[in-house]
Amino acid sequence: MNVLExxxxxxxxxAYKPDPIPPDIWADLLKAMQQAPSASNRQPWKFIIVDDPALKEKLADASFSQKFIAQAPRVVVIAGNRLDAWRGKGGFVQHWEIVDCAIAMDHLTLAxxxxxxxxxxxxxxDAAKVEELLGIREPWHLVVLSPVGWPAEVSPYRGRKPLDEIVAYNKFR
Ligand SMILES: Cc1cc2nc3c(=O)[nH]c(=O)nc-3n(C[C@H](O)[C@H](O)[C@H](O)COP(=O)(O)O)c2cc1C
Structure with missing residues (x-):
């Protein structure tokens, strides 16, 4: 499968099967996150891997009881560092660590x-609850998390806005 596929x-x-993730595949996933681009290459992220069953349950409960999170053999939690991230120069985005962590998560999803x-x-x-569970403290903060595992079911395609609605050439419209 190539990147576009x-x-x-x-x-x-x-919905996940409980089967474990082989170590060689897991190593590739960690590398995919590690190699994500970040503003000024500051890499203001930590990847916290949760595989303890009781802790996974607590994470699911702290995520508004999205119980499927705990079905997966592992959950990847990405925390960003407010102070270590690149500071935007007059731009709108003030928290580039959120963007950087989001890119790392997308690398994970595709890999x-x-x-x-x-x-x-x-x-x-509930960010405060998840941060408390994992010991994430200032200047670190929770950005995003994801279960990782073998699919028991895959969600149907949800569709996307048509290109002619979201693409403009040369001028915003
Ligand atoms: C920032 C962000 C937050 C999301 N949070 C949740 C969530 O808490 N629970 C969930 O089931 N899906 C969540 N999703 C998944 C989206 O619902 C999903 O990506 C979207 O509906 C498109 O479906 P697809 O991923 O199957 O293409 C989130 C996605 C993004 C990008």
């Missing part, structure tokens, strides 16, 4: 899919 076929996965594994971006969470 992975982009075009990937779907969020909200996982290419290996037959499913993921699901999770941003519906």
């Amino acid at each position: 992975a982009i075009l076929t990937r779907r969020s996965v909200r 996982a899919w290419e290996r037959g594994l499913g993921t699901c971006w999770i941003a519906a969470y």
Whole structure:
């Protein structure tokens, strides 16, 4: 599967088999996150891997009871560092660590899919609860998390806005 195929076929996965992830595949996923681009290459991220069953349950509960999170053998939690991120120069975005962590998560979703594994971006969470559970403290903060595992079911294609609605050449419209 090439990158474009992975982009075009990937779907969020909200049901997982309990089967473990082989170490060689897992190593590739960690590398995919590690190699993500970041503003000024500051890499203001930590990747916290949760595989303890009781902790996964607590994470799912702290994510508005999205129980499928705990079905996956592993959950990747990405924390960003407010102070270590590149500071925008007069731009709108003040928290580039969020953008950087989002890119790392997208690397994970695509690399996982290419290996037959499913993921699901999770941003519906109680940040304070998740941070407390994992010991994430200032200047670090939770950005996003995702279960990673073998799909038991794949969500149907949700469709996208047509290109002529979202693409403009030379001028905003
Ligand atoms: C920032 C962000 C937050 C999301 N949070 C959740 C979430 O908390 N729970 C969930 O089930 N899906 C979540 N999603 C997944 C989206 O619902 C999903 O990507 C979208 O509906 C498109 O479906 P697809 O991923 O199958 O293409 C999130 C996606 C993004 C990008």
